[in-house]
Amino acid sequence: MGESSSIFERIEKKYLLDETQLRQFEKIMGPYMELDEYGKYTVLSMYYDTPEHILVRRSVQQPKPPYKEKLRLRSYGVPSDDTTCFVELKKKYDGIVYKRRAAMPLRDARRYLAGTWKPEKETQILKEISYFLSFYKGIRPYVVVAYDRRAFSSKFGQPVRLTIDERIRVRDTDLELAHGDGGTPLLPPGHYIMEIKIEGAMPLWMSRALSELKIYPHSFSKVGTFYTVSNTAEEGWKLYV
Numbered sequence: 001m002g003e004s005s006s007i008f009e010r011i012e013k014k015y016l017l018d019e020t021q022l023r024q025f026e027k028i029m030g031p032y033m034e035l036d037e038y039g040k041y042t043v044l045s046m047y048y049d050t051p052e053h054i055l056v057r058r059s060v061q062q063p064k065p066p067y068k069e070k071l072r073l074r075s076y077g078v079p080s081d082d083t084t085c086f087v088e089l090k091k092k093y094d095g096i097v098y099k100r101r102a103a104m105p106l107r108d109a110r111r112y113l114a115g116t117w118k119p120e121k122e123t124q125i126l127k128e129i130s131y132f133l134s135f136y137k138g139i140r141p142y143v144v145v146a147y148d149r150r151a152f153s154s155k156f157g158q159p160v161r162l163t164i165d166e167r168i169r170v171r172d173t174d175l176e177l178a179h180g181d182g183g184t185p186l187l188p189p190g191h192y193i194m195e196i197k198i199e200g201a202m203p204l205w206m207s208r209a210l211s212e213l214k215i216y217p218h219s220f221s222k223v224g225t226f227y228t229v230s231n232t233a234e235e236g237w238k239l240y241v
Helices: 019-029 053-059 106-114 125-134 204-212 220-230
Strands: 007-020 035-050 069-075 084-093 096-105 140-154 160-171 191-198
Touching: 007 125, 019 191, 019 204, 035 053, 035 084, 035 160, 053 069, 053 220, 084 106, 084 125, 096 106, 096 125, 096 140, 140 220, 160 220
Parallel strands: none
Antiparallel strands: 007 096, 007 191, 035 069, 035 140, 069 084, 084 096, 140 160, 160 191
16 A cells, blocks of 8 residues: 555655645646545554654754654554554655655564564665664654545656645554554644655646645645644644644
């Protein structure tokens, strides 16, 4: 489920849409985009951070830092111990996203990230992740983020990937992916996060549609929003809607 490659390098732009904007955009993109092979599914991600929350604090820093990184354990659907999950190291520099991911059963991923187990064969990607784990002392599970996603790919021409996330929910207790996809809603009903992932220039039809519907790039971090809300009196959605 989801993207199966181990290495990604691309531009990713996020947009915050209301119900009307989403429906209008879907009509325009119909001739150009189609649901990919996975269609609609639920994504669960456990994000890791230090006791001082170094990684999330950096992600919400103003002005925005040119370099950010994060570590997460991702599953597609609620996993069991035998389910293949993905340990992902994601870095962003100067607007370009670089992602490394390693697949392994949940039981092994849990032990690997806790520092109590290592794979027999350490690939270059695992070496990068292991270095990250050793560099950030005391890194541990911070929050679980879940959402329902629809994924689209271009029908022809330039390869473009587009995802629409809804019912984003977060929890900082019961930090175990196998325990379900529940959590506190981060956005009000009728609001969505759309992400466009491209390796080059945006297709002309897409650029025109976004402009026509007044849909503008919107910096949105699910974990960063949760952290900000947890440390202020704000409700999560009021930060963005």
